[in-house]
Amino acid sequence: MNPAVLDRYEPVIGLEVHAQLATATKMFTAVPYRFGVEPNTLVDPVVLGLPGVLPVVNREAVAFAVKLALAVGGRIRHRSRFARKHYFYPDLPKGYQISQYDEPYCEGGAIEFETADGARRRVTLTRIHLEEDSGKNMHADAGANFSLVDFNRAGVPLVEIVSEPVIGSAAEAVGYLKALRQILRTLGICDGNLEEGSMRCDANVSIRPRGASKLGTRTEMKNLNSFKAVSDAIEYEIERQAGVLDAGGTVVQATLLWDPALGQTKVLRTKEEAEDYRYFPEPDLPPLEIPQAWIDELAERTPELPLALKDRLVASYQLTPYDAEIFMNNLELAPYFERAVSLAGGPAFGKKLANWILTELLGTFRDTGKLPVTAEDLAALVVMVEGGELTGRNAKDVFARLLAGERDPRALAAAAGLLGSVGADDGLEAMCRELMDANPAQVEKYRKGKTNVLGFFVGEVMKRTRGKADAAAVTALLKDLLS
Amino acid sequence: MIERETVQKIARLARLELTAEEIEEMQGQLGRILSYVEMIQAVDTEGVEPTAHVLDVTMTLRPDVPADSGAPPSAYLKAAPDSGYGFFKVPRIVEGGEHGSV
Numbered sequence: 001m002n003p004a005v006l007d008r009y010e011p012v013i014g015l016e017v018h019a020q021l022a023t024a025t026k027m028f029t030a031v032p033y034r035f036g037v038e039p040n041t042l043v044d045p046v047v048l049g050l051p052g053v054l055p056v057v058n059r060e061a062v063a064f065a066v067k068l069a070l071a072v073g074g075r076i077r078h079r080s081r082f083a084r085k086h087y088f089y090p091d092l093p094k095g096y097q098i099s100q101y102d103e104p105y106c107e108g109g110a111i112e113f114e115t116a117d118g119a120r121r122r123v124t125l126t127r128i129h130l131e132e133d134s135g136k137n138m139h140a141d142a143g144a145n146f147s148l149v150d151f152n153r154a155g156v157p158l159v160e161i162v163s164e165p166v167i168g169s170a171a172e173a174v175g176y177l178k179a180l181r182q183i184l185r186t187l188g189i190c191d192g193n194l195e196e197g198s199m200r201c202d203a204n205v206s207i208r209p210r211g212a213s214k215l216g217t218r219t220e221m222k223n224l225n226s227f228k229a230v231s232d233a234i235e236y237e238i239e240r241q242a243g244v245l246d247a248g249g250t251v252v253q254a255t256l257l258w259d260p261a262l263g264q265t266k267v268l269r270t271k272e273e274a275e276d277y278r279y280f281p282e283p284d285l286p287p288l289e290i291p292q293a294w295i296d297e298l299a300e301r302t303p304e305l306p307l308a309l310k311d312r313l314v315a316s317y318q319l320t321p322y323d324a325e326i327f328m329n330n331l332e333l334a335p336y337f338e339r340a341v342s343l344a345g346g347p348a349f350g351k352k353l354a355n356w357i358l359t360e361l362l363g364t365f366r367d368t369g370k371l372p373v374t375a376e377d378l379a380a381l382v383v384m385v386e387g388g389e390l391t392g393r394n395a396k397d398v399f400a401r402l403l404a405g406e407r408d409p410r411a412l413a414a415a416a417g418l419l420g421s422v423g424a425d426d427g428l429e430a431m432c433r434e435l436m437d438a439n440p441a442q443v444e445k446y447r448k449g450k451t452n453v454l455g456f457f458v459g460e461v462m463k464r465t466r467g468k469a470d471a472a473a474v475t476a477l478l479k480d481l482l483s
Numbered sequence: 484m485i486e487r488e489t490v491q492k493i494a495r496l497a498r499l500e501l502t503a504e505e506i507e508e509m510q511g512q513l514g515r516i517l518s519y520v521e522m523i524q525a526v527d528t529e530g531v532e533p534t535a536h537v538l539d540v541t542m543t544l545r546p547d548v549p550a551d552s553g554a555p556p557s558a559y560l561k562a563a564p565d566s567g568y569g570f571f572k573v574p575r576i577v578e579g580g581e582h583g584s585v
Contacts, residue, residue, distance in 0.1 A: 023547050030550035039569045043559055044552035060547030079541075088498050090573040137576055148570035276496055281536070289541040 001235040005242045006169075009207040012215055013173055013234060014126075014165035017180060018158050019190040020133060020198040021064045027132045027157035028055030028098065035196050039150035047155045049094035054284050061157035064189035065105060065130050066290060066298050068159060071183050071305055074109030074128060078290055082130075082282040087275050090149050091135035099160075101279045104129035105290065111163075112307055113179030116171065118321070123176050126162045133158050153197075159190075165204060165215070170234040174227050177201060182306045186331060194225050201230055205237045207245070216241070217251040221265060223258050233258040237265065309334055317341065317350025326358055333357060333365065336375055343379035352382050360399060373402045381409040384419075394418040394467045417466060428461070428469060432481055435460050446482050454478060484514045 025032055029046035046053045069076050083101035106128040115121055135154035137147050167173050181192035181199060192199045206218035224230045241251050256265035306328045313324040327334045340353050356378060365371055381398060384390040390413055398409045406412060413419045435457055436443050442453045461474045490509045494501045565572035
């Protein structure tokens with residue numbers, strides 16, 4: 001994107017995110033939902049909007065929604081209402097969607113995230129509301145005079161998270177979305193899969209001349225089903241609107257559809273064609289009560305959020321922000337790490353344990369999703385190293401055997417005769433002298449300046465001590481003796 | 484009487500096709516409904532909380548446990564005016580892409 005555009009214009013972006021709640025059943029009926037199964041097999045009379053049916057709200061969907069509200073610090077309405085939003089489309093069998101309108105269950109709150117340069121940003125939220133998903137239309141080939149509808153997705157519980165128009169760039173929009181997705185995943189309420197549509201994003205974009213206070217006319221972009229699509233579409237739209245304004249034109253309020261293949265938008269409808277949803281309170285559902293006692297109970301079960309975890313790992317264990325971020329991005333690792341720290345004896349072991357996990361276990365974990373070494377064994381190993389009972393070099397050998405499925409590092413080290421370390425008091429100096437006496441030619445070489453023969457002596461000492469000597473101490477000692 | 488254009492707009496939103504006579508009939512009928520509402524609007528409701536629901540009840544929530552839907556999925560497809568390939572068939576949708584939730 002042409003950076004000169006951003007010198008002249010300030011983008012103002014607001015995002016609307018639909019997140020499917022990972023409940024066992026749908027929002028208003030006890031039919032299960034799974035992605036990618038045979039079409040129209042997850043349906044019943046409520047899903048299909050057959051006459052005479054009544055919706056009954058899924059308690060877990062409300063609980064999930066409340067957890068999200070708590071995580072973002074929103075104000076939860078103790079008594080909220082559902083409303084009917086009317087529009088005609090084949091994927092909406094009732095002719096209306098049950099949503100929330102003037103009394104959403106949650107207002108306010110914010111999502112905090114880090115930008116690429118590590119700075120913290122807070123994007124405030126307007127509201128979050130509960131609603132139901134629609135079905136999916138499939139378009140048969142060009143010549144066909146029919147379309148196909150699959151109602152499996154219809155009625156899946158959704159939360160719609162609406163941000164304030166306070167996002168200033170495509171990069172910030174993506175940062176916000178990634179943070180939101182991480183929150184949804186941490187809470188275990190949505191798998192956040194953009195490609196499969198369990199998390200979907202619409203972007204409202206406008207621009208105004210730098211320094212202007214009045215907002216420009218906005219357009220709404222739909223069908224942004226990857227982070228790349230979000231970024232590309234927003235940048236495209238900023239540039240397009242700047243082009244219109246630069247040419248003396250005015251931006252027309254419209255709903256646009258992003259075409260990722262063409263890398264451009266096409267107009268879905270303009271303001272004149274804007275839909276009139278004729279909202280009214282859903283007569284089939286009494287008000288939704290969310291008592292404080294229920295909120296308190298859910299708050300107790302709400303896990304620590306990613307950014308809070310990162311801050312705590314840095315503060316409690318002196319991890320670098322970089323290392324802490326790896327834990328933040330691999331959330332199953334953090335409990336393992338903290339358990340190992342506690343087993344080892346406290347935060348003093350934090351940095352060492354983090355190093356082991358991040359250098360020796362992370363790769364396996366990423367590849368297999370498994371942690372082949374127990375926290376108990378890893379803690380015991382690190383305690384042995386830190387206590388001087390096992391050298392770093394031998395610890396790696398023991399670790400390799402733990403990785404291969406063996407248990408109990410102390411027993412493994414003892415059986416292999418690796419336990420204990422050979423220090424200066426344990427005849428290390430005598431061993432060095434013995435070696436020097438046995439290799440006068442090498443000693444001569446060293447003294448004539450060929451200092452690389454030092455490696456030969458260190459290697460011999462390590463061999464004789466079975467790796468139990470501290471290599472740095474041996475090197476220092478040999479240097480001393482040889483000079 | 485309400486305006487002809489208003490009736491036409493409401494009909495369009497409801498996807499109803501009305502003849503000229505029907506529009507005129509609706510102008511009268513909708514007009515009478517509106518004047519009835521006007522009568523209600525004259526009542527002083529200062530300090531009265533809006534009625535969220537006609538019954539003084541709050542919602543009963545359902546546990547998130549799957550239940551048998553009653554009929555095999557194929558029964559619903561069979562009952563539809565048209566179906567094929569496991570889908571409900573509808574007249575071709577001209578607008579591109581999927582509507583999704585808006």
